[in-house]
Amino acid sequence: MEKxxxxxxxxxxxxxxxxxxxxxxxxxxxxxxxxxxASLHLLQSGGKRIRPVFVLVSAKFGHxxxxxxxxxxxxxxxxxxxxxxxxxxxxxxxxxxxxHTVKAQWNNRVAMYTGDFIFARALEYVTSIENKxxxxxxxxxxxxxxxxxxxxxxxxxxxxxxxxxxxxxxKRKTALLIESSxxxxxxxxxLDDKSVGHLRRFGYFVGMSYxxxxxxxxxxxxxxxxxxxxxxxxxxxxxxxPILLLKGNPTIDQFIxxxxxxxxxxxGRLEMLKVVRNSDSIKQSITISNQYLRxxxxxxxxxxxxxxxxxxxxxxxxxGKRKF
Amino acid sequence: xxxxxIQQSIEQLKTNIFMHVRHRTLLQYTGTPVVNENQLFYLLLxxxxxxxxxxxxxxxxxxxxxxxxxxxxxxxxxxKNALNKEQQLTVLSGDFYSGxxxxxxxxxxxxxxxxxxxxxxxxxCEHQMKVYESKQYTIDQWxxxxxxxxxxxxKRFYQVYEFEQYSAFMHTGLLLxxxxxxxxxxxxxxxxxxxxxxxxxxxxxxxxxxxxENQISSLKNLLNEYLQSSNVLKDDxxxxxxxxxxxx
Numbered sequence: 001m002e003k004x005x006x007x008x009x010x011x012x013x014x015x016x017x018x019x020x021x022x023x024x025x026x027x028x029x030x031x032x033x034x035x036x037x038a039s040l041h042l043l044q045s046g047g048k049r050i051r052p053v054f055v056l057v058s059a060k061f062g063h064x065x066x067x068x069x070x071x072x073x074x075x076x077x078x079x080x081x082x083x084x085x086x087x088x089x090x091x092x093x094x095x096x097x098x099x100h101t102v103k104a105q106w107n108n109r110v111a112m113y114t115g116d117f118i119f120a121r122a123l124e125y126v127t128s129i130e131n132k133x134x135x136x137x138x139x140x141x142x143x144x145x146x147x148x149x150x151x152x153x154x155x156x157x158x159x160x161x162x163x164x165x166x167x168x169x170x171k172r173k174t175a176l177l178i179e180s181s182x183x184x185x186x187x188x189x190x191l192d193d194k195s196v197g198h199l200r201r202f203g204y205f206v207g208m209s210y211x212x213x214x215x216x217x218x219x220x221x222x223x224x225x226x227x228x229x230x231x232x233x234x235x236x237x238x239x240x241x242p243i244l245l246l247k248g249n250p251t252i253d254q255f256i257x258x259x260x261x262x263x264x265x266x267x268g269r270l271e272m273l274k275v276v277r278n279s280d281s282i283k284q285s286i287t288i289s290n291q292y293l294r295x296x297x298x299x300x301x302x303x304x305x306x307x308x309x310x311x312x313x314x315x316x317x318x319x320g321k322r323k324f
Numbered sequence: 325x326x327x328x329x330i331q332q333s334i335e336q337l338k339t340n341i342f343m344h345v346r347h348r349t350l351l352q353y354t355g356t357p358v359v360n361e362n363q364l365f366y367l368l369l370x371x372x373x374x375x376x377x378x379x380x381x382x383x384x385x386x387x388x389x390x391x392x393x394x395x396x397x398x399x400x401x402x403x404k405n406a407l408n409k410e411q412q413l414t415v416l417s418g419d420f421y422s423g424x425x426x427x428x429x430x431x432x433x434x435x436x437x438x439x440x441x442x443x444x445x446x447x448x449c450e451h452q453m454k455v456y457e458s459k460q461y462t463i464d465q466w467x468x469x470x471x472x473x474x475x476x477x478x479k480r481f482y483q484v485y486e487f488e489q490y491s492a493f494m495h496t497g498l499l500l501x502x503x504x505x506x507x508x509x510x511x512x513x514x515x516x517x518x519x520x521x522x523x524x525x526x527x528x529x530x531x532x533x534x535x536x537e538n539q540i541s542s543l544k545n546l547l548n549e550y551l552q553s554s555n556v557l558k559d560d561x562x563x564x565x566x567x568x569x570x571x572x
Contacts, residue, residue, distance in 0.1 A: 032450040034457050086419060089401065090412045108406045110456050112398040112415070113449045119422060120445035127439035135430035135438070142423035149416050150349050153409060 006048060009318055012311075013056055016066050020052045023074045027121045038102045038114040042081055045099045050210070051076045053315065054178060055185035058199045060308045062189025071128045072184045075138070078122035080177060083145065085115040090153070091236050098227030134184055141180040148172025156237030157260040159253065166244055167208070174214070175207030198299045202312065205296035210319050212289040215240035217322075219276045231273050235259050241288065245281035252276070293320040325560045327567070330372060334364045340382075341389040344428060345421050353413040357393035357421060358400075362501045362568065364389060366478055366494040370487040373558055381485055384437050387425040388481045391441055394421035395448065440480035448476050455517045463535060466522045467499070470506075474498040489556050496550060497565060500543040504572040507536050544569065 010017055028039035052073035059069040085102050087093075089111050094104035103111035126138060151169050155161055182203030186196040217226065218233045219242055226232070233240050237259060246252050255272040258264045276282065293316055300312045342356055367385045371377040397418030401411060429438045451469040454461060461469070475498050482488050506519050510533070515523070526532035547569065551562045 030446075030450055032453045032457070033459065034453045035450060083419075086415050089406050090415050092407055106456065107403040108401050109399075109403045110453065112401050112418070113453050116395060116398060116418070116422070117446060117449040117453075119419075120442045120449065123426060123438055124442035124446065127435050127442065130435055132430065132433040132435075135426070135433075135435065139423060139427035139430040143420065143427055146416055146420040146423055150347070150413065150420070153412050153416070154349060 005318060009314055010053060013053060016056055016069075017049060017052065019066055020049065020056075020070055020073050020077070023070055024077060027074055027078060027125055028118065030117065032117075034106070034110065035114055035117050038085075038106065038110060039118070041099070041102060041105060042085065042114075045097050047077075047081070047097075049077060050315075050319070051080055051177060051181040054181040054203060054206075055188075057308055057311050057315070058182045058185030058191075058203075059189035060311075061186065061195060061199070061303065061306050062191040064189060068129075069185065069188055071126060072134065072138075072188050073181075075122035075126040076177065076181050076184070078118050078125065079138075079142065082115045082118035082122065085111050085118065087149070090149070093228065093232075095228045098224075129188070131187070134187055137180055137184055137187070141176050144172050144176050148176070152238065155239065157256055158239065159247075159256060161239060161244070163241075163244055166239070166241055170208060170211040170215075171204070174211035175204050178207030178210065179203035195303055198302050202296050202299040202316075205292045205299065206316050206319055209289045209292040209296065209316070212241055212285055212292065213320060213322060216242060216282055216285050216289070219273060220282060229269065231269050231276075234272065235264060235269070241285045242276055242279075242281040245284050246276065246279055249275060249279075289320060293317070325372065325558070327560075327564055330365070330368075330561075330564050333368050333372060334361055337364050337368060337385060337389060340386045341393065344386055345390055345393065345424050347417070347420060350413060350417045350420060353410050354397070354417045357390075357417070358396045359389055359393055360396075362498060363392055363474070363478060365564075365568070366490070366498060367481065369490050369494065369561070370482075370485070373490075373556070373561055375487060380432065380434065383428060383432060384434065384481060384484070387428050387437070388441065388477050390421050390425040390428075391445065391477055394418045394425065395445065397421065399452075437481070437484050440484050441477060444476045444480040448473055455521050461521070461525060463522060463525055463532075466518065466525060467539065470502055470518065471495065471499045474502050492550055493547070493554075493557065493565065496543055496547045497568070500540065500547060500569060501572055503536065503540050503543065504569075507540065508572075510536075 024043060028036070028043065030036050030039065055073040055076060056069060084096065088096060088101040089103050089108050093101050095101065101111070102114050126135070129135070148169055148171070152173060155165060155169065179200055180203070183196060183200035186199040191199070215233065218240065219231060221230060223229050229235070234243060234255065239256070243252060251271060252275060255264065255268060258268060296316045297313060300309050300316070303309055338359055341359055345357055367388055395418065397414050400414050406412065406415065425441070426438060451472045454469055475495050478494055479491060482491055482494070506516055509515055510519055523529050523532045526535060547565070551557065551565060554562070
């Protein structure tokens, strides 16, 4: 159902998304059979391709040329894919979207080389753009994403963290790449600085909402919908918004303590999920996500009149209401 | 110029690499980046030999060193178990260094080097992956793999700045130094995964050892020939290269 909604949402961009898909396949082509297998595995495991879509839609506000725009849309998706491959090593995840991760299918080292290969392909691809500003934005984003991940590891199982820590972390972890997707699409489309700013901020607010929804879904969706056990974030020590809003809850505190020493039982996980699902923290998290969405929509309003404004609004609203 | 000056130049490059990737948390858990001094020497070879060397080239040499350090971090990841904090942060230190090299080159607008280094990394990863493939490779193909892993990025750096007259020294020297190191590990009973695969290709460990000894010997001869016949390289550098081999 959700995938159908997304398909409808992207329908008028379909021909360009198809170009992006083909380019992704081309970019991942390698003389190494193993890299080809691992990359194909990644491509087939799907993904919402929201970063390329944000690039395309943002660029449509300016002088749109898919042959130019793809040069930033493709690398952004590649960077996202590469970081997922490395994240699965960090999180020791065997499943992503219901399929085996590269590290589970082969091993950690294969995942490292595959990720490095994809990162390099992304940069190779983006060098067809000679604009220094584009590279500066992208490079800064890559470094900041890394910094966010370092902070995430430092914050694991840390019960004394606050909302500011969480927002700072998800900004770097997720919002930045979506922010950059919108900004870079706008820059490549040749938009004026004011519009670039609106689209950049739109991307940031939508990115924050996207991650909050992701963190909510980790507790509210089923194992099947998630393609991994619900509550995996907390099992790995990632203390997200719904948990921060439950600060001091004895069941949750006990669960974090047990998870930190790898002593969580299945009944303990189900009990934790019950506590989170029956609490107010999910509702409060949705409210905070919606606040970010409202801010994103305000940025859309400030953009010059253009048919793509409706598309931006629709995508933002889909992200806020999505169920997977 | 003497060996002390060469060593000081390598140390300076190392310090510059460390400065550009300094990160409090990563430093605490993963330590300083690992750099290979032999590679740094060949990166600096054109400079030491008196080639025109400006700020941009110097910065480029630093970024090549950073890329080497980045890829080396990921070689430290355990194949099966990367659960502890050090291993997790080692994954990120490699990614962080990779981002930093791109950031430095993006700031100076050096797009051509970004392209060359990315292509070089692609090629290196493809070769590194060979040890995990089921396909059988010949011993010569494995030599090629070792060579690409050791030299590809420096080769790209030489291409961008037209230092290709140093390629033969660099290529032969780094392959030889790496084989000497791998051979030493083999003799200590701790062969690398790559050498294990090479033994499989040779089908006999004793035969493989003699093959490696022959390869080392012919590479030494080849390097000596290059050094003797070269009008390009200063005598001090020729001597340094000979000592570098003798010490290994």
